[in-house]
Amino acid sequence: MRKDILNIFAKLTRKIHLNAVSYSLLKASFPIHPEKLGEPEAYLETIRPDLHSSCIAENNVHNKPDYDLQIVIPVYNVGQWLHECLDSLILQKTHYTYRIVATNDGSTDNSLAILREYEKYPNVTIIDQPNGGISAARNAGLNDINARYIMFIDSDDKLAVDAVELLVSKADELNADIVEGNYTFFQDQQILAEVKNHEDCDEFAGELGGVPWGKVYKASVWHRLQYPQGCFYEDTINRMLIYTQLLHKATISNVIYYYRKTSSGFTRGNNKNPKRVDAYWVLKQMLADSESLDVSKEKLYEAFLKQCHFATLRIAILDDNKANYAVYKALHQLRNQYFGAMHAQGEKEKRIESALLNDDYKEYLLYCFFLF
Numbered sequence: 001m002r003k004d005i006l007n008i009f010a011k012l013t014r015k016i017h018l019n020a021v022s023y024s025l026l027k028a029s030f031p032i033h034p035e036k037l038g039e040p041e042a043y044l045e046t047i048r049p050d051l052h053s054s055c056i057a058e059n060n061v062h063n064k065p066d067y068d069l070q071i072v073i074p075v076y077n078v079g080q081w082l083h084e085c086l087d088s089l090i091l092q093k094t095h096y097t098y099r100i101v102a103t104n105d106g107s108t109d110n111s112l113a114i115l116r117e118y119e120k121y122p123n124v125t126i127i128d129q130p131n132g133g134i135s136a137a138r139n140a141g142l143n144d145i146n147a148r149y150i151m152f153i154d155s156d157d158k159l160a161v162d163a164v165e166l167l168v169s170k171a172d173e174l175n176a177d178i179v180e181g182n183y184t185f186f187q188d189q190q191i192l193a194e195v196k197n198h199e200d201c202d203e204f205a206g207e208l209g210g211v212p213w214g215k216v217y218k219a220s221v222w223h224r225l226q227y228p229q230g231c232f233y234e235d236t237i238n239r240m241l242i243y244t245q246l247l248h249k250a251t252i253s254n255v256i257y258y259y260r261k262t263s264s265g266f267t268r269g270n271n272k273n274p275k276r277v278d279a280y281w282v283l284k285q286m287l288a289d290s291e292s293l294d295v296s297k298e299k300l301y302e303a304f305l306k307q308c309h310f311a312t313l314r315i316a317i318l319d320d321n322k323a324n325y326a327v328y329k330a331l332h333q334l335r336n337q338y339f340g341a342m343h344a345q346g347e348k349e350k351r352i353e354s355a356l357l358n359d360d361y362k363e364y365l366l367y368c369f370f371l372f
Contacts, residue, residue, distance in 0.1 A: 035322045040329040047323060048277035053135075055237055055289045057226035061145045061219045067123070069098040069168055069216065070147035073155050074137030079110040081156040081260065086118050088158035088258075094165035100124045101141040102155070106131025111155075135227035135234045138212070142226060145219045152212040156260045163256035167216040170252055177247035180208045180215035181256035192261060198251035208249060210238050214257040221247070224293065228285060232278040233314070236307060240286040244299040271317050279311035280327050287338050301339050305349040308335075308356070312368040328364055332356045 037043060041050075071089055075082065089100050100123060104112045118124045127140045138152065149168060153159060160166075163181070171179045185192040197209070208215065212235060221242060227234040243249075283304070290300055308331045315327050335356050344353040355364035 035325040037322060037325055037329065040326040040333070043322060043326040044277050044280060044330065047318070047320070048274040048281070050281045050284070051228075051230050051278075053228035053231050053282075053285060055225055055228050055241055055286060056292055057139070057142070057224060059142050059145055059223055059226070061223045062147075065145070065147045065219070066097070067099040067147040068096040069149045069151055069164055070141070070145055070219070071098060071100045071151045071153060072138055072141030073100065073102040073153050074105055074134045074141070075102050075107060075111050075115060075155045076105045076131070076134070076137065077107045077109045077111060078155045079107075079114055082111055082114045085153065085155050085158050086114075088161070089153070090118070090121060090124075091161060092159065092164045093161050094168070096164055096168045098123060098164055099147055101127065103127040103129060103137040103140040105129060105133070105137040133230055135229045135231065139226045139229065142222055145222065148219055149216045150219055150222050151216045153257075154213060154259075156262065157213065158258045158260075160254070160256045160258065162254075166252055166254050166256055170250055171216055171218070174202055174248065174250050176250040177218045177221055178208065178215055178242075179250045179252065180204075181252045181254050183214050183257040183259050184255050185261050186258050187261045194255060196253070198253060200253050201251045204249040204251045208238070208243060208251075210235055212238065213259075217242075221245075228282055231282050232273075232275040233282050233310075236279075236282050236286060236310075239303045240283070240300070240307065241290060241293060241295065244290070244295040244303055245293070246296060272319075274318070276314050276318055277323070277327075279307075279314040280330060283307050283311055284330075284334060287334060297339075297342070298345070301342050302344060302346055302349050304335070304339070305344055305346075305352045308352055309368050312365070316369070324365070325361065328361055332359065 044050075073085070078085075086100075086102075089098075092098065100118075100121075102115050102118075102124070104115055104126065106129065112128060115126045119126055129136070129140060142150070149171060151164075151167070167179050167181060170176065180198060182194070182196050182198055184194045198204075225237065225241060227237060287300075287304065311331070312324070312327060316324055335353075344350045351367045352364070354360070355367060
């Protein structure tokens with residue numbers, strides 16, 4: 001659908017969706033209709049095959065670890081920023097011990113040479129492997145967990161100087177499974193924005209960030225988990241398979257992570273990449289993986305409905321109406337397969353659920369595009 005039409009509908013729906021009559025009129029005029037389609041997954045396979053990349057693993061978690069924290073860094077062609085990232089780790093002001101595991105994922109620039117400079121530090125481990133993608137690089141750092149906690153950092157970002165001390169001390173104080181802090185966007189040496197999502201909270205009942213960084217996890221959280229390899233949207237694991245477990249979550253108000261804004265990036269540089277269909281395949285695989293984990297079915301259902309929204313938006317960027325309809329029908333089948341007679345609790349999730357249950361494609365797209 002043309003972007004100008006989408007923008008008009010976006011403005012209208014946000015204003016009138018609470019008025020039933022107005023919304024019904026808008027829905028009736030919404031220029032979207034179901035496509036002729038056979039098996040929905042078969043059509044998605046023609047765009048991007050399902051890799052069946054499981055998140056289930058058996059990582060070696062030491063019973064008597066040598067370190068308090070293991071920091072996992074995937075590295076690929078970030079030579080211009082890598083010194084800054086690694087220095088922010090080496091110079092941490094903390095009484096806790098920590099291990100840095102950096103995986104060079106087939107870099108073609110000077111990243112590996114820079115990593116080798118840091119091997120002089122006894123707590124730094126360098127893994128060099130052929131390019132396998134960010135999931136493979138993170139998984140290499142998870143294979144052997146010789147610490148009580150795990151932390152991830154992207155190799156073009158950096159930590160606040162007291163990040164380790166603040167996060168690990170709070171986790172120890174509360175015996176928490178996950179502790180998350182706030183973060184800052186920066187570019188070059190300029191602070192762009194500070195994101196203050198959290199206050200100090202010993203029992204956080206809300207939703208933590210879907211990204212892997214900005215938090216510490218107990219090592220046991222990752223004992224049986226890994227990132228799905230070869231796929232986009234690998235971070236879906238947090239909302240689907242980690243936060244759906246009955247974990248003790250806490251937050252702190254401190255800024256502990258600095259996220260670098262760059263001119264490159266997935267959303268700007270890969271708009272038509274067929275790997276966007278991974279948004280569906282990864283979600284499907286994680287539902288299958290959840291059956292061998294101790295997750296809350298109620299939490300999983302709410303997370304699934306949220307991810308339906310994300311998957312639909314991501315695949316819609318391909319500008320393929322048949323793909324949009326295929327993912328809708330495929331999600332409808334997944335909902336019935338895994339959640340049967342269950343009912344959503346969140347108000348937004350109820351709208352997604354209603355559209356899926358009633359096979360109402362227009363309602364579903366309107367809600368995903370404009371109202372969620």
